[in-house]
Amino acid sequence: MTVTPEFVLPQEVDVIVVGAGGSGLACALEAAARGARVWVCDKAPNPGGATAWAVGAFTCSSSEHQARAGVQDSREQHFADMDAVNAGANRPDNLVLRRLLVDQAPDTLRWLMQLGVRFVGPQLETPHSRPRMHNAVPGGGALVYHLLRHCRRAGVQFQTQCELQDLIVQDGRVAGVRVTLSGGRSASVHARQAVVLASGDFSGSRDMRARFFSAPVVNAEPVYPLNTGSPLRLMEERFGTRLVNADYAAFYIPRMRFVPATSPSWLVRLPPSRLVTGLMQWSLEHLPAALIRPFMMRLVTTVLGPEPALFKQGAALINASGKRIDLDLASPARALTLDPGNRGYIVMDHAVASRFEAWPHFVSTAPGIAYAYLRDYRHSRPDIYRSAQTLEALAGLLQIPAATLLESMRAHWLELGRDPDQISGPFYALGPVRGYITITEGGLTVNDKLQVLDRDDQPVPGLWACGSAGQGGVLLDGHGHHLAWAFVSGRHVGQQLAAAPPQARAST
Numbered sequence: 001m002t003v004t005p006e007f008v009l010p011q012e013v014d015v016i017v018v019g020a021g022g023s024g025l026a027c028a029l030e031a032a033a034r035g036a037r038v039w040v041c042d043k044a045p046n047p048g049g050a051t052a053w054a055v056g057a058f059t060c061s062s063s064e065h066q067a068r069a070g071v072q073d074s075r076e077q078h079f080a081d082m083d084a085v086n087a088g089a090n091r092p093d094n095l096v097l098r099r100l101l102v103d104q105a106p107d108t109l110r111w112l113m114q115l116g117v118r119f120v121g122p123q124l125e126t127p128h129s130r131p132r133m134h135n136a137v138p139g140g141g142a143l144v145y146h147l148l149r150h151c152r153r154a155g156v157q158f159q160t161q162c163e164l165q166d167l168i169v170q171d172g173r174v175a176g177v178r179v180t181l182s183g184g185r186s187a188s189v190h191a192r193q194a195v196v197l198a199s200g201d202f203s204g205s206r207d208m209r210a211r212f213f214s215a216p217v218v219n220a221e222p223v224y225p226l227n228t229g230s231p232l233r234l235m236e237e238r239f240g241t242r243l244v245n246a247d248y249a250a251f252y253i254p255r256m257r258f259v260p261a262t263s264p265s266w267l268v269r270l271p272p273s274r275l276v277t278g279l280m281q282w283s284l285e286h287l288p289a290a291l292i293r294p295f296m297m298r299l300v301t302t303v304l305g306p307e308p309a310l311f312k313q314g315a316a317l318i319n320a321s322g323k324r325i326d327l328d329l330a331s332p333a334r335a336l337t338l339d340p341g342n343r344g345y346i347v348m349d350h351a352v353a354s355r356f357e358a359w360p361h362f363v364s365t366a367p368g369i370a371y372a373y374l375r376d377y378r379h380s381r382p383d384i385y386r387s388a389q390t391l392e393a394l395a396g397l398l399q400i401p402a403a404t405l406l407e408s409m410r411a412h413w414l415e416l417g418r419d420p421d422q423i424s425g426p427f428y429a430l431g432p433v434r435g436y437i438t439i440t441e442g443g444l445t446v447n448d449k450l451q452v453l454d455r456d457d458q459p460v461p462g463l464w465a466c467g468s469a470g471q472g473g474v475l476l477d478g479h480g481h482h483l484a485w486a487f488v489s490g491r492h493v494g495q496q497l498a499a500a501p502p503q504a505r506a507s508t
C-alpha cells in the first residue's frame, strides 16, 4: 500500500512514533483511538517494514481457533513452554517481558481479527506442548494493510521517506525529533507526551552486524535493508542505553532464500481485504487441499527458501562463475554468504530432481501451511526455475561458463560416488539463491512499561520503545513470537500513553 508523501509536517503532536511496521502501527492506533494526536514517520517510501515481509505466524494460547479445534491451553502453559522453546539460546530470558507477551498475545490476536485480519490454525510446532501457531492469511502484508486502514480512520498522520536523525531533549525530557525528508530537507516535530521508537532491528546494517557477528552473518543480504538500527545507536550514544542480546544469532543464522520474484503473481498483488482473505481462509479450511494448492503455491513460493534436503539428496550449489560451493550441510547458507557475490544456483540432474516432486522430499515449506515441490516452482516461479536437456544448455540459460559448470558437476558426482558418464538429462537449476539475514534480536533495554532505560537503568523521560527496537532481552525463538511481540508491545505502549492523564504525562 502506498502512502503519498505529505510534505506538510505538524509542528507539535501528542505522540511521535518512529517506524511504521507492525509495532509502530499498533502503538499509533491504540494511542489515536484514545484521543491522542499521533504522527508516524518512516524512512521507507511505504509503511510496513519487516512486518510486511513476514510469513504471518502469530503464536499465542487461548484463541478461538484453539477452542474450535478442542485444544486445551492457557497463558500459564505457554509461559512454561517458552523455557523449552528458548532453551537453545542458552542465556537468561527477560521473564517480565515474557509474561507481558504470553498474557497479552491472545487479546492481541482477537484485536487483529477485529481489525479485519484473518488467521488459520492453530498448528503445532514442537517443543510447544499445544498447537498455538496461527497464520495471517495470506501473510504479513495483511497485518499492515488492516492496521494502516484503521490508523487512517483514527486520524493518524503519516510521513514516509522521513528518517529519524536525532531527538530533541528539553529539560532532561525527550520532547521531539529531528528528521530528514527525501531531498535532504531537515525538520523538527515536537511531542507533548512521548516519542516511541518502533524502528525495527539492525539487520540492515553491515557495520552493526560486524560489531556482533562473524563473517557469514556480516556478508548475508538483509531481507529488509532499511532497518539499519541507527535509532538504536543513537540511544547508545545519547543515553548510554544498552542493547540486550545483540549477539544472539540462533534464529537468523544466514538462511538460503530465493531472490524476490521479479513480477509477483497476481495473487500476491491482490489487496488483502476482508473479502479476499475471507475467501482464502474459507478455502483453506473447507476446500480439498488439492483444489486450493495451486493458489497457495503462488503465495508460498514467493517468500520461502530451499530446504537443505536438496543438497543432502545430491543437488549441487553452483556460483555465478560456474564453480561449486563447498557446503556444510548443517547450514548451506553460511558457505554461500562467504562465496564472493553471495549468489548461487541449485543444480541437479533428473534422478535427484524427480525425488522433489512428491512427499517426503519438498523444496520448501511454510510451517503448518504448505509444502512446495519442484513442479510448484515450475508453475509459480518461472523466473527462478530453469531446465535443459544438457548441462551446456543449462549453463547457457543461467549465463554461466559451460565448461566450468561441467567440470564442477563431474567433480560433485564423483564425490557422491556417482559415475558422471551414467548421468543423463534433463538437468534443472533453481535460483539465484542468496544467504539472507531475516532479523536481529538485539533491542534497547526497557522496563515493564517499555520506557527506554539510560545507562543507570533509569527511564529516559518521554521515550518509549516497542517491537524489535524495544525487545529488551525477551527471547522469541520459534515461529510466531516476533510478530506477537511486535503487536503486543506496540499496543502496550500506545495504551499507556493514551491513558495517562495530562499531569502524569508531564512527569513520565
Ligand SMILES: Cc1cc2nc3c(=O)[nH]c(=O)nc-3n(C[C@H](O)[C@H](O)[C@H](O)COP(=O)(O)OP(=O)(O)OC[C@H]3O[C@@H](n4cnc5c(N)ncnc54)[C@H](O)[C@@H]3O)c2cc1C
Pocket: 018, 019, 020, 021, 022, 023, 024, 041, 042, 043, 044, 047, 048, 049, 050, 051, 052, 053, 054, 055, 056, 057, 058, 162, 163, 164, 165, 198, 199, 200, 201, 223, 224, 226, 227, 228, 229, 230, 231, 438, 439, 466, 467, 468, 469, 479, 480, 481, 482, 483, 484, 486
Ligand atoms: C522474511 C521474514 C519473515 C518473517 N516471518 C515472521 C513470522 O511469520 N512470524 C513472526 O513472528 N515473525 C516473523 N518475522 C519477524 C517479524 O516480521 C519482525 O520481528 C517484526 O515484524 C518486527 O516488527 P517491528 O515493528 O519491530 O519492525 P518493522 O516491521 O521492521 O518496522 C520498523 C520500521 O521502522 C522504519 N525505520 C527504521 N529506521 C528508521 C529511522 N531511522 N527513521 C524512520 N523510520 C525508520 C523501517 O523502515 C520500518 O518500516 C519475519 C521477518 C522476516 C524478514
